[in-house]
Amino acid sequence: xxxxxxxxxxxxxxxxxxxxxxxxxxxxxxxxxxxxxxxxxxxxxxxxxxxxxxxxxxxxxxxxxxxxxxxxxxxxxxxxxxxxxxxxxxxxxxxxxxxxxxxxxxxxxxxxx
Amino acid sequence: xxxxxxxxxxxxxxxxxxxxxxxxxxxxxxxxxxxxxxxxxxxxxxxxxxxxxxxxxxxxxxxxxxxxxxxxxxxxxxxxxxxxxxxxxxxxxxxxxxxxxxxxxxxxxxxxx
Numbered sequence: 001x002x003x004x005x006x007x008x009x010x011x012x013x014x015x016x017x018x019x020x021x022x023x024x025x026x027x028x029x030x031x032x033x034x035x036x037x038x039x040x041x042x043x044x045x046x047x048x049x050x051x052x053x054x055x056x057x058x059x060x061x062x063x064x065x066x067x068x069x070x071x072x073x074x075x076x077x078x079x080x081x082x083x084x085x086x087x088x089x090x091x092x093x094x095x096x097x098x099x100x101x102x103x104x105x106x107x108x109x110x111x112x113x
Numbered sequence: 114x115x116x117x118x119x120x121x122x123x124x125x126x127x128x129x130x131x132x133x134x135x136x137x138x139x140x141x142x143x144x145x146x147x148x149x150x151x152x153x154x155x156x157x158x159x160x161x162x163x164x165x166x167x168x169x170x171x172x173x174x175x176x177x178x179x180x181x182x183x184x185x186x187x188x189x190x191x192x193x194x195x196x197x198x199x200x201x202x203x204x205x206x207x208x209x210x211x212x213x214x215x216x217x218x219x220x221x222x223x224x225x226x
Binding site for chain 1: 116117153154155156158161169203212213214215216217218219220
């Protein structure tokens with residue numbers, strides 16, 4: 001069983017502030033790490049697929065970094081807006097199971113105006 | 114229609130009922146998935162179909178029965194469910210051999226009385 005953990009479970013952020021949260025995953029047999037954004041009453045939406053140690057990806061005000069040696073990834077939101085309120089999920093493909101995704105518990109972000 | 118659709122969006126059923134959840138993907142993918150999201154738990158993979166063949170069944174009780182008649186459609190047949198089966202059921206699809214990114218439907222919120 002793979003251990004994919006996200007911290008914190010929830011986060012309240014004031015509008016305009018920046019924030020970040022983590023995903024930790026097994027550092028051995030690394031293949032890729034996925035980030036998803038899940039707004040209430042909508043479908044989870046793919047944000048990033050990260051594959052290289054030291055990789056940094058960016059989409060608007062959201063960016064992510066990857067450290068495969070120590071087994072963690074950070075997701076950053078710069079200048080948070082109310083529309084950033086969502087649950088952010090990371091997922092780790094399990095090589096031993098045909099790369100099926102194992103999801104973390106998510107970080108629920110609430111941006112207050 | 115584009116993406117991944119699921120019907121119904123909400124379902125209330127008694128423990129003796131038989132019902133089915135439907136998922137359709139319009140992305141030309143060759144793999145489809147059923148996930149269960151219970152309160153305060155990570156997304157749990159239930160079933161995987163790759164090239165219309167079931168490749169994974171994560172110890173799911175037999176009261177859940179999947180069916181994949183073709184690469185675009187996936188069903189989850191439900192019978193004699195228990196109240197603890199109340200959850201959000203998400204369908205996803207992906208292209209095997211691609212980036213492993215999964216594209217999700219909006220889910221069916223199931224309540225078992």
